[in-house]
Each structure stands twice: as structure tokens, then as C-alpha cells.
Amino acid sequence: MTMYYLVAFQTLYYMTDYLGISPARASAIIFFTKFYDVFTDPIIGILSDRTSSPWGRRRPWLLGGGILSSFACIMVFAGPALSGDHLMAYLACSFIVYFTGYTAFNIPYLSMPAEMTNDYHERTILMSYRTFFVSISGVLASGLAPFLVFTYFGGGLEGYRYMGLIFSVIILAAALACFWGTAGAGQTTRLNKELILNDWLKSIIANKPFMQLILIKLFQLFASGVTFAMMIYLSVHIYKGGEGAVVKFGIPMFAAIGLSIPCWTWLALHMEKRSVFVIATVGKILTIATFVFLTPDEPEIIFIIRTFTFGFFTGGMILMGQSMLPDTIEYDFHRTQLRREGIFASLYSFVEKTSAMLVPLSIGLVLSAGGYIEGLEGAEQSQTAIDAVYFGAIWLPIIGYAASLPLLLIYSLDRQTLGELRKASKEHGNKLAES
Template sequence: MTSETERKAPLSRGICMGWGLGTLGPVTVLTASNVLLLRYLTDHVGIAAALASSLIAFSKLLDAFLDPTMGWLSDRTRSRMGRRRPYLLAGGVLLALSVVGLFSVPDIADYDLRAVYVGAVLVFYALAYTVFNIPYLSMPAEMTTDYHERSYIMSFRVYAVGLSTIAASVLGPMVLAALGGGSDAYAKMALVFVPLILLSAWICFRATRHAPFTAKPDSTHYPILYQVKSVASNKPFLVLIVIKFLTLMALGVQSVFAFFFTYVLKVSDVYLGQYFLCSSLAMILSQPLWLRLSRWSGSKRNTYIAALALSLPAYLSWLWAEPGQPVAFIFLRAAVIGAAGGGAILMGQSLLPDTMEYDYLRTGLRREGLFAGFYTTVEKLSGAIGIAVVGAVLGSAGYVQSMGSGVTQPQSAIDAIYWVMCFLPALISLLGIVALLFYRLTETSLKATTLLSPIAAPTTDGEDFPALPTT
């Protein structure tokens, strides 16, 4: 690894690729849980839709409040491997254990005990995701200070997100279909994911050993509540987390896809896998286009708006989907939604290190982990709400849970699935566009921000910290 003073040379492609591949593990588990877990819990574990979605939401909410603490811990870590890299290996192992637990719920006769077990495993998974993801997301801001190079780094993460989606939502449903779709099939599917999760964590750890990094944390100790207050003074970051809160709700809404393909389109999980294969390939192949559009326009914000706008007609078109519809229409929607999602993910992730750099220029402090912690908190809150909304809507519409036997759903449940599939993600995208209009941090304004010395600590016990310097 190189020191903070040796960052002027462009990052090698190997470092960027290796760092990007690190997201294979967490996003594979995240996608599998978003797309398949709710249906697994309702149709094979026998948990009611409203309760299952509430357990998922509760685990995310509980862990969300620990994310800033994890970020603060990684900021304070001292290691010859850097502040962040040790957590990559630990988080990878924990994620591998969690995916097995999520899809291998034992046949517990008592309904309440079964629900308690599911809740405990969900909390363990949420903690495992935090241990890996927060230090991981903190690394790009340390690796480069170049505005457009951050987008380049993040493009490799989006490539990996596409591969992760293929693994979880393409390979996963295909494995389920090949094994008959029972509860044992879900357990075997989870075992297929384990080597991928462990390998991606190891590759990321090894590839970033020569990456630029902050040599050591600042020696001054600031109370966590004061740091939270100072983070809140970073207006671009506040706007960003509002945007991400809105747009990341779509991840939780993804849980409706499995229901839509089964009960509306009436096709097997093979078609669900093919849909996500097409969507993921579009996400991957669209990355050069979004990078060029961002550089040509000079605005990540406007590129982000364009990506969200592209998704609107595709989401609304699901209203006309029905059994027997030509497969070409399904795959066309997949391509448009995948390409739009690729642009939204790339631009959203690229804005995060920009706000971290803005904080450093304003305060002189290197605390990327704290910002990543708050960012991930919002990610989990939005995902929890998205899944909770899906479960609540299905439950209120009379969706019937089971333990593996096929059931006929009432028309009210089918109508609810249509509503969630069409209108909810379109509304989320529209609100995200509105929120983006308030984001004004640009390459020019970053360059105009003068690097300041670290904020001064209080001189006497109990004295308030001085106000943050402004530019």
C-alpha cells in the first residue's frame, strides 16, 4: 500500500477490478435475500407474509443503528494492512455463514420458535453485511481524489453488482428449478454461493494491498455525538442520503418479482432467472455509456436523473403484463430497467466519495468510515421499508402462506402484486429525481473548496466544540 502523499498516479486497473470484485459476496447475499427470501419464508417455512417482512425489516433497522459505530471503528483501526482491509476477510466469512443460515431454516414445529430462529439469523446476516460493507465503501475516498476517477472505480463495482445479480437471481432460480423448488433446494442453492462469497473477499483483500490509503487515523479523539453533528453539517451528504433512501427502496421492492413471475405471469423460476440475466447484462454493458455521458455532461447529478427517468416507462409497462405475453416484451423491460439501474447505481455510488472528500476539505479529518456507516444505515432503512411495504400490502390483500404446497391466491392478492410491481418503483424513481434537483456538489465546487486544518478540540471539560469551518 502507498501512503497518503503518493496518490497522484492513476490507479491501476488491477486495483480497481480487485476492489470492485469485493462486492460479489455481499451483493450476492443481498440480492438473494431481496428476490427470493420473502417467498422462501412464506411458501416453504410457513411464516405469514406480514410477519416475514416485519422480521426482515426489524433486523435491518436494528443493525442500521450500529452502522455509524462500525464506521467509527474502522476509522480508528490501526493495522499494518490499513484501516479497512482486515474487515474484508472477517466480513466475507460471516457473510458465507449467514447465507447458509438464511436459506436452511430447520423444520421447527412450534410457529413462534420458528419465527424467533428466522429473526436471529436475519440479525446475524445484517451484522455480517455491516462488518464487510462499511469498511469496503470507505476505501475509494482514500484511493483517489480525482473526481472522474471515482466514477471509474465505481464502474467496476457496478460490473460486480451485475455479476452478483446473475449469481443470485439467475443461477439461484435455475438451481431451485433444477432441484424441484423445495426447501432442500434453497439450502443447496445457498451452498453454491459460499465459495463465491469467500473468493471475492479474498481477491479484494489481496488486490488492494498496494492501493493508496490513509496511513493512520487522526490521533485526536472526538466524541461520537459531536462527529454525528458535524456530519449533519455536510449538506451535499444529507441530500445524497435522502436520494439514496428513496432509490434504494427499490431493492426491497425487488422481493415482489418472485411473486409476480409465479402468480401473474405463471412461469417457472427459470424465466425469473432469465429475466435477471438480461437485466444484469444490460447493467454491465451500459457502464461505458454512463461513464461517457457523465464526462461529456460534466455532471454526475444530471446523469443520475437521466438514469432514473429511463426506468419510469419500463416500470409502468408491467401493468399490461399477463400470462402468455411474448417473452420478448419481458426481456425488453429487463434490458431497460437493467441499463437504468446500472446508471443509477454508478452515479449514486460515485457521489458518496465526493461527499467524503468534501468533508475532508472542510474539516481536515479523514473519517470515511463514519460517512459509510451513515450511508449504509440509510441503505438498510430504505431496504427494510421497501420489504415491509411489500409484505404489508400482500398481507392486507389476503396473500395465503404455505409450507411448500401450492395454493390458489385470491384476486385481491394478485391485484396487490400488480400494484407493487408497477407503481411503487415508478413513484420511487420520480421522487428520487425531485430530490436530485437539490444536490449541487460539482467538480468545480470541490476544487474551489480549500483544505483546512482539523477542527479544534475543546479546551475545557464540558465546553462545546467550536462550529465547523465553512467555505
């Protein structure tokens, strides 16, 4: 997740203001390389489902994907002495390497919680640890990264290069820790039962809770991606705090995500996950709306409180989304008796990548429409460009989050439903054993 947030927070601004690439062209590079990335998800999911090794089905992918992601981090932020089409081609290749490594790691990683436990509430507790470490990765990407670039290394392309080297080490260390730390984790084995392609697709589409969840995440991840990408633009052009001011946004937000986890976990143990998810989403919409009052004269404590509140509700949304995914995968197993954790994780990631693919395209169009000028390294923009920053940072995310609410309200998979399915599946297995 460190590499994911690093790319989400840093790359668009790095490309427009330091590599001198127009918002439209920078967005096009990310869009088309993510388009490639979207179609690698189901391939990795199927391959990881079918992998057989002494390390299990998933762990070899964690190791390989982590190593590739570490190398890609150096490539993305190398800032080579290239221009024009040569620079565009280099960045496209760098992003393809990054997206391949991230996918190879992330799909098996998302698959593993569904294999580790079948307990409805234990999944929430398990995913609370994951969400906590997500918050740490966010602090690193939104706090440490800009500090290294703009303060410690003095800014410019050199700052980005050194930051890329340091973060490549962090990414590799995290991947190795994940690989070794899951050595004793519960795993499932592939079942011999297979379906023909048509029946296979129908059975996935028939998983109504999963289809609802990925549509919810499509809207929310789009909104979240826009927020992350626009964070530095908001800090520079609205708050007028300079490029280093993004730290004041990122650190309180991700600190709040980590600190909020016990609260959201407690709520999920006493309420249905869907209800908790709705509360967190509505709270985040209302918090984003308060950014319309942001001015350069705003007291720093108010800015920090607002971003902390933003992070608090973000923590609930991340935790509930991650906790509900294993529930929908178990729902599939009880309906089909197939072990397809990898393919469901890949489809979930497919939606994540699709939304991420739309983010730079949408932002590029908004900024270009507002007349945002590239290559100014944070210098003053026109009023229409500032208005475009307002729209992209505030109203575009609100639209995305609001669109997810109707789907959340009709989501129906709960603890009782899963318990009944588990009981029916067990009885079916006993009958087969007796016959």
C-alpha cells in the same frame, strides 16, 4: 453484494411459500432484525476509522465480514425442521448473523474508494468496475440461485439448502479476492484531530451534498428493494411463468447493468453526475410503468427487452450513486480536515438498511391487505391478491423513484466546487506548514 441480492431476491418468497410463514410475520422478522442491523452501521464505521493493523484500517474487516457472511448464508437457507416460535427465533438469529457479517464487510468496503483517489472523474471510472461486478452478483442471485433451487435441485427446501451451500462458497471466495486484491490500494491514516459529539454531529449535518445524497438513496433503495423482492411474485402470479421464470427477469436486467456501464461512464465524463443520475432515474420510472401491460401471453422477446431496458437505467443509477458518495466524503475532509470515511460510509449504509427495513414491512402489508395466502408454493391466488402484487411490483417502486427526483434536481456538488475546495484546502495546509 451477492449475499445482499440473494437475501433481497429469495428470502421473503422462501419464507412465505416454503416455510409457511404469513407475509406479515415474515416481514416482521426481517424488519426487526434489520432494525438491529441499522444501529450496527455507525459502530462498525467508527471502529474501522479507528482500526490500526499491518493490513490497514479497512482490510481486516473485509476478511472477517466475508467469513461471517459465508456462514450466515448456510444458516438462512437451511430450512430446519422447526415450526412456530422456534422457527421464527431461528430465522431471527440467522438474519442477525448475516446482517452483522454484511455490515462488517460493507462499511469498510464503501469507505475505501474515497481513500483510493481524489480525482473527480477517476472515481466514476473506479466505481464503474464495482458496478460491473455488482451486475455479476445480481446475475448469480437472480439467475443462478433460482436455477439451482427450482431446476437443478428440483425445488423445495432441499433446493434452497443446496443453493445456500453453493452460494456460501461463492461469497467466501469473493471476500477473499477483495481482501487480497486491495493489498496495494491507496489508504489514508487517521488524523489526531477530534471533535466533541455535538460539533461532530453538526459538522456531518452541515455537509449538505451528503445529506441530499442519502435522502435520494433512501427513496431509491426502497423502490429498488421492493422491485427485487417482488420480482418472483410478478413472475409467478402476473407473467404466469412459474417460479423458474424469475430467471428471465433477473439475467437480462443484470446483464444490462454490466453492459450499460461504458455508456453511463462516458456520459458522466461529459456531463455532470447529477444530470446523468436524473436521466437514469426518469428512464427507470418510465420503464417500470410499462409493466402494467405485462400479461401471460406477452411474447418472451418483449419481456426480455423490457427487463433489459430496466437494467440499463438501473446501471446508471447505481454508478452515479456510488460515484457521488466519495465526492461528498472529500467535501467533508476539505471542510473539517477530518478523515471520517468510515463514518460517512456507515451513514450511507444506515440509509440503505433503513430503506431495506421498510421494504418487507411495506410488501407484507400490501400482500396481507390483498389476502395473499402463504404456503401455496406458487399456486393460484385470489384476484385481490393479484392486484396487490401489481401494486407492490409496479406502483410502489414508481412512487419511491419519483420522490427522489426533486432532491436530485437541487443537488449542487460538482467538479468545479470540489476543485475550488481542494485548492483552498491546499493553501490552508501550506500556511499551517509555514507557521
